[in-house]
Amino acid sequence: MTDSNIPVTEDELHAYVDNELPGERLAAVEAWLATHPDDSARVASWRAMSDTLQAKYGAVADEPVPPRLSLDALARPPRRWMMGAIAATLVAFVAGGSVGWIAHGANTKQSMFANFTDDALDAHKLYVVEVRHPVEVAGNERAHLQQWLSKRCGYQVRAPELDANGLKLVGGRLLPGPSGPASFLMYENASGERFTIYASRATTEATQMRYAANDGNGAMFWADRGVGYVVSGPTDRTRLQHVARLVYDQTEKTGL
Incomplete structure (x- = not known):
C-alpha cells in the first residue's frame, strides 16, 4: 500500500x-x-x-510555566502561607486575645482567596491556548475523568453539565493545589471561548463568591464543605458569575 x-x-x-x-x-x-x-x-x-x-x-x-503548576509541586509540603497561618494561630492562642483570633481568621480567608485565584488563573492562561493538548482526559470520557480526579483529589469530583448553556466539556487534568491535588475542568462554547473550573481542598467550610481579574481573565472564587472552587474565563463579571452560579448549583446538589 x-x-x-x-x-x-x-x-x-x-x-x-x-x-x-x-x-x-x-x-x-x-x-x-x-x-x-x-x-x-x-x-x-x-x-x-x-x-x-x-x-x-x-x-x-511563551510565558514559562509557573513553578506552583509543575508536577513536582504535587509532592511538595504545604506552602509557607499555611505554616504562617499555623504560627499565627499559636501566637493568638498564647496571647489569649480574641482580637488575635479575629485577625487570624480574616488573614487566612484572604490568603486562601489569593492562593486559589492565583493558581486557577495561572492554569487557565496556560492551558486555554492549547489546541491539541488542552487536557489530559477528553470530555467524551466523562465517567473516567470524574472517577480518576475523585480518587486523586480525595473527594467526589463531578463535571457539571453545561451543554444546555452552550458550553461543551473539553476534558480535564490533575494539577497541584494550595494544599493538595486540584481538579481542572475545561469547557468551550461554539465560538471557541473557554471557561475552566479549578477545585481543591480548602481550609474553610464556606465562603461567599468573590471576583478577581488578572491579565484579561476573570475568576470567581467560593468555598463549600471544605472544597474551594474557581471558575475562570472572560473578565465580563456578569457572564462569569452566571457560569459560576450554574457550576455552584450543580456541585451543591452532587457534592463535588
Whole structure:
C-alpha cells in the first residue's frame, strides 16, 4: 500500500493543522482532504479555533510555566502561607486575645482567596491556548475523568453539565493545589471561548463568591464543605458569575 492510500488518522490531521506533519505524508493528507469534505471541514474549524486562541491568548503561550503548576509541586509540603497561618494561630492562642483570633481568621480567608485565584488563573492562561493538548482526559470520557480526579483529589469530583448553556466539556487534568491535588475542568462554547473550573481542598467550610481579574481573565472564587472552587474565563463579571452560579448549583446538589 502506497502512502497516498494509507487512511489519514485524526492525529495526522491535528499535526497537519499544527504544521508538524512529516513531509512524506503531506501530499497524501492534502489528497485525502480534497476527497473527504467532512475531514476538510474539521480541519478548517480547528484552524479557525487556533487563530482565535492565538489572537486572544498568544502572548501567554511563551510565558514559562509557573513553578506552583509543575508536577513536582504535587509532592511538595504545604506552602509557607499555611505554616504562617499555623504560627499565627499559636501566637493568638498564647496571647489569649480574641482580637488575635479575629485577625487570624480574616488573614487566612484572604490568603486562601489569593492562593486559589492565583493558581486557577495561572492554569487557565496556560492551558486555554492549547489546541491539541488542552487536557489530559477528553470530555467524551466523562465517567473516567470524574472517577480518576475523585480518587486523586480525595473527594467526589463531578463535571457539571453545561451543554444546555452552550458550553461543551473539553476534558480535564490533575494539577497541584494550595494544599493538595486540584481538579481542572475545561469547557468551550461554539465560538471557541473557554471557561475552566479549578477545585481543591480548602481550609474553610464556606465562603461567599468573590471576583478577581488578572491579565484579561476573570475568576470567581467560593468555598463549600471544605472544597474551594474557581471558575475562570472572560473578565465580563456578569457572564462569569452566571457560569459560576450554574457550576455552584450543580456541585451543591452532587457534592463535588
